[in-house]
Amino acid sequence: MxxxxxxxxxxxxxxxxxxxxxxxxxxxxxxxxxxxxxxxxSVTFMTTxxxxxxSPTSTERLLSDHSHTSSHSAQEVAPFHTRIDVQEFxxxxxxxxxxxxxxxxxxxxxxxxxxxxPKWAARLSGSASPTAGTYNTPRFGRALFSRRTLILVVLAxxxxxxxxxxxxxxxxxxxxxxxxxxxxGYMEGLVDDAGKLKSAAVHAVQGLAWEFKAxxxxxxxxxxxxxxxxxxxxxxxxxxxxxxxxxxxxLAYGGHANQFISIGKLLxxxxxxxxxVLIPTLLxxxxxxxxxxFSDFFDLPRFYHDAQIPALEFSTxxxxxxxxxxxxxxxxxxxxxxxTVGHANLQEQSLDVHNIWVDHWAMPQLSRGLGGHxxxxxxxxxxxxxxWARKDWIARVKEDMLPQQSENFExxxxxxxxxxxxxxxxxxxxxxxxxxxxxxxxxxxxxxPAFTGDIPLEPAVPGEGLSWMGATQFIHFTQQVxxxxxxxxxxxxxxxxxxxxxxxxxxHLRRGDFKEFAGLTALEKYQAAVNRVVANLQQRLxxxxxxxxxxxxxxxxxxxxxxxxxVLTTTDEPTGSPFIDEVRALGWKVLDHGALNTAQERxxxxxxxxxxxxxxxxxxxxxxxRSTFSHLAGLRVKYWHGGLVDIAV
Numbered sequence: 001m002x003x004x005x006x007x008x009x010x011x012x013x014x015x016x017x018x019x020x021x022x023x024x025x026x027x028x029x030x031x032x033x034x035x036x037x038x039x040x041x042s043v044t045f046m047t048t049x050x051x052x053x054x055s056p057t058s059t060e061r062l063l064s065d066h067s068h069t070s071s072h073s074a075q076e077v078a079p080f081h082t083r084i085d086v087q088e089f090x091x092x093x094x095x096x097x098x099x100x101x102x103x104x105x106x107x108x109x110x111x112x113x114x115x116x117x118p119k120w121a122a123r124l125s126g127s128a129s130p131t132a133g134t135y136n137t138p139r140f141g142r143a144l145f146s147r148r149t150l151i152l153v154v155l156a157x158x159x160x161x162x163x164x165x166x167x168x169x170x171x172x173x174x175x176x177x178x179x180x181x182x183x184x185g186y187m188e189g190l191v192d193d194a195g196k197l198k199s200a201a202v203h204a205v206q207g208l209a210w211e212f213k214a215x216x217x218x219x220x221x222x223x224x225x226x227x228x229x230x231x232x233x234x235x236x237x238x239x240x241x242x243x244x245x246x247x248x249x250x251l252a253y254g255g256h257a258n259q260f261i262s263i264g265k266l267l268x269x270x271x272x273x274x275x276x277v278l279i280p281t282l283l284x285x286x287x288x289x290x291x292x293x294f295s296d297f298f299d300l301p302r303f304y305h306d307a308q309i310p311a312l313e314f315s316t317x318x319x320x321x322x323x324x325x326x327x328x329x330x331x332x333x334x335x336x337x338x339x340t341v342g343h344a345n346l347q348e349q350s351l352d353v354h355n356i357w358v359d360h361w362a363m364p365q366l367s368r369g370l371g372g373h374x375x376x377x378x379x380x381x382x383x384x385x386x387x388w389a390r391k392d393w394i395a396r397v398k399e400d401m402l403p404q405q406s407e408n409f410e411x412x413x414x415x416x417x418x419x420x421x422x423x424x425x426x427x428x429x430x431x432x433x434x435x436x437x438x439x440x441x442x443x444x445x446x447x448x449p450a451f452t453g454d455i456p457l458e459p460a461v462p463g464e465g466l467s468w469m470g471a472t473q474f475i476h477f478t479q480q481v482x483x484x485x486x487x488x489x490x491x492x493x494x495x496x497x498x499x500x501x502x503x504x505x506x507x508h509l510r511r512g513d514f515k516e517f518a519g520l521t522a523l524e525k526y527q528a529a530v531n532r533v534v535a536n537l538q539q540r541l542x543x544x545x546x547x548x549x550x551x552x553x554x555x556x557x558x559x560x561x562x563x564x565x566x567v568l569t570t571t572d573e574p575t576g577s578p579f580i581d582e583v584r585a586l587g588w589k590v591l592d593h594g595a596l597n598t599a600q601e602r603x604x605x606x607x608x609x610x611x612x613x614x615x616x617x618x619x620x621x622x623x624x625x626r627s628t629f630s631h632l633a634g635l636r637v638k639y640w641h642g643g644l645v646d647i648a649v
Contacts, residue, residue: 216479219301227276227310233319236329237356237433240317247433248275249314251333251358252350253440255285256608257629261463262440263294264472267309269442271471272381275434277311280350281320282605286513289604291320291353297609299478307474314354321355332359332427333435335420336375336442338403339363344420345437359426360437362402364393370465374443377466384434394428442467458549461638461645462623463631469550473639477613484606485613488596492568492589502566503558505533506618506637508611509571509583510627518626523582525648529622530567533644537562537620540644555642556619565619570611620644 224231228240241247248270252259263279270277279300282292294300294313304311337345344360351358366379383390396402401413401423409416414424429435444466449457477485486498493501507526514520540547541557567588573579575594583590591614593599593607612629615621616636620643623630634645 217302219299219305221301222304222312223310224312224316227312228317233315233317235318237318237331237354238329241432246273246275246431247278248273248436249278249331249433250280250436250439251345251348252280252283253337253345253347253438255629256282256612257627257632258440259283259285260475260632261467261472261628262438264475265439265442265467266436267303267307267311267475268467268471269377269380269439270311271307271309272377273384273434277309278317278433279311279313281314281353283347283349284604287599287604287608291349292605295478297478297481297605299476302476303474307471309471314350318354318356320353325355327352327355327357329355330357330359330426331433331435332361332429333437334363334429335360335403335437336363337438338418338421339365340373340375340441343418346420358420358435358437359422360420361394361423361426361429362397362421369443369445371443374441376445377442378445380442387431397428398423453548455546455548458547458638461631461634462647463628463635464638468635473635477609477616481609481613484602485610485617488591488610489568489614489617492591493566501617503556503560503619504566504568504589504617505530505537505620505622506615506633507567507569507588507622508615508624508627508630508633509569509573509579510624510630511579512572514624514627521624521648523579523586526622527586529646529648533620533622533646534562534565536644536646537565549638549642551637551639551642553642554640558619568614568618570615616640618643620646622646622648625649 227242227245229242230240234240248266250262250266253262259280259282266279267277269275279294282294282296284291293315300311300313303309331351335344337343338360339362348358364383366383367376368374368379369376401417403418403421404413404416405418406416417423446466486501489501490496490498495501507530509521509526511520538561540555541562544555544557567586568591569583569588570591571580571583575592580590580592591611593610598607598610612633615633618633618637619641621634621637623634623645625647630647634647637643638645
């Protein structure tokens with residue numbers, strides 16, 4: 001039924017969601033219904049069920065309310081929005097509410113007309129005007145209070161940090177004063193106090209951010225079905241090769257660091273050749289453990305997301321064979337190691353564990369990369385591209401029985417073949433799946449920057465080449481590894497949450513087999529390198545705009561001078577060694593896996609993996625000369641944190 005004037009009937013049960021804006025002239029009216037003196041605004045009506053409203057639900061509760069009747073000037077009312085839920089009302093109830101609201105915004109209305117109104121109408125008017133009553137929606141009030149509190153905390157902390165920055169700048173000027181008393185009084189007192197205040201503020205922000213931080217990003221799974229025929233591992237490699245898709249794989253080589261670097265170069269070459277990379281299974285070297293999959297420790301979905309290089313670990317294609325199982329297929333691999341080092345890589349276990357035997361094939365002499373030793377990536381690209389030249393080379397290998405141990409050998413050349421080669425009885429490498437016996441000896445062709453600009457570019461560090469920049473830098477540790485690293489770091493520094501882990505300089509003290517390989521580095525040389533890093537880091541903290549580098553966006557200022565950064569070391573020195581005691585005597589932390597029983601509790605791979613993950617957390621880094629493990633740690637620190645890198649020499 002529609003009453004005269006076109007107004008809808010109000011007698012049915014509804015919920016009204018009303019949005020009003022207070023202007024400098026007072027309260028804005030509702031939908032044009034009510035006293036003509038009120039300005040119209042929008043009203044939305046919708047039929048709903050119970051919403052848990054605090055509105056009265058019986059005529060007994062529609063009592064007059066005198067507690068909120070007060071007059072206020074229109075100029076006192078501030079603009080704001082509110083949301084009110086009303087479940088039971090009639091046309092008269094609304095008219096009473098309009099009358100009360102009109103009285104609040106217009107003191108000239110007789111006060112008697114603002115008494116004797118339903119309680120829900122009083123609540124409506126009280127909620128709608130911050131000066132007429134209290135906010136009677138508890139959930140809204142708590143949420144508003146929480147948001148305001150958080151904003152105030154953040155603003156206050158930011159203000160403290162800014163003030164302390166000004167103080168530090170002023171004190172820096174005082175430091176250059178000729179007045180020694182002033183320097184002593186201020187620099188020994190206020191500088192430390194200001195630094196502590198700023199540090200506390202920064203830690204407060206970090207702690208707040210940790211409490212509210214988002215969950216770790218979960219990346220999309222790899223598109224396995226687009227890369228191989230079957231999602232589940234199969235009995236043979238050949239069954240999995242998808243028509244029209246080209247593949248690239250290699251043998252693992254060396255210890256963990258060399259295997260990792262080789263995989264990074266393999267991934268970069270796969271990017272250049274547009275081939276799907278089959279990552280070799282990791283082999284335990286220098287410790288007792290079973291072979292491991294790459295994804296046990298490294299985030300392969302994240303790598304694919306960041307680098308856009310299609311790659312699968314070999315176990316996805318063909319599972320690791322059971323103990324005692326027999327090899328059921330072979331794979332011919334180009335010997336990059338023979339053409340660079342002089343003999344094939346016979347460390348074939350990474351394919352042996354998948355029941356695949358390896359046949360090595362000689363490669364032609366290709367152009368070398370930076371340093372003149374490693375085969376240039378560009379040469380490998382041309383080798384893959386020039387199909388007819390490659391076929392001619394295969395014919396020559398068969399005819400000349402390459403590679404020969406001695407160039408001037410006279411007799412049956414088959415008797416002079418190098419170990420691992422048999423071009424007569426083995427098939428040549430496949431075009432669809434290119435296999436290399438060692439990718440560690442691939443290298444870049446690089447040129448200096450076209451121009452340097454006014455701001456100097458930080459120097460390159462060992463191992464920083466095209467493969468790192470184009471592929472390896474995107475290989476991050478899994479969340480599980482990062483969580484365990486947090487656990488160890490909290491224990492070392494005696495803190496209760498990851499946000500409280502202090503900034504530190506990481507140091508890799510390589511010992512063990514280096515005694516015979518390169519000689520042990522004296523502890524004093526590590527100390528000198530740490531001192532250099534501290535000095536250079538302080539310059540970076542003092543003038544963060546005075547340098548350029550790939551990790552600059554990740555560089556952080558913790559509000560304390562570099563000399564107060566902790567020093568954390570990892571080492572393969574055995575537990576209880578006098579050398580470890582000497583390191584601790586310097587005040588440096590030592591990650592002692594022997595004392596922590598890491599291998600016994602977590603497995604043989606974990607000491608090496610945790611060393612790598614924790615060294616990568618350093619805000620700067622000091623490494624051991626000629627250690628590829630140090631090279632990787634330095635690159636991670638430089639690119640992931642914008643840190644300084646130095647070598648103890």
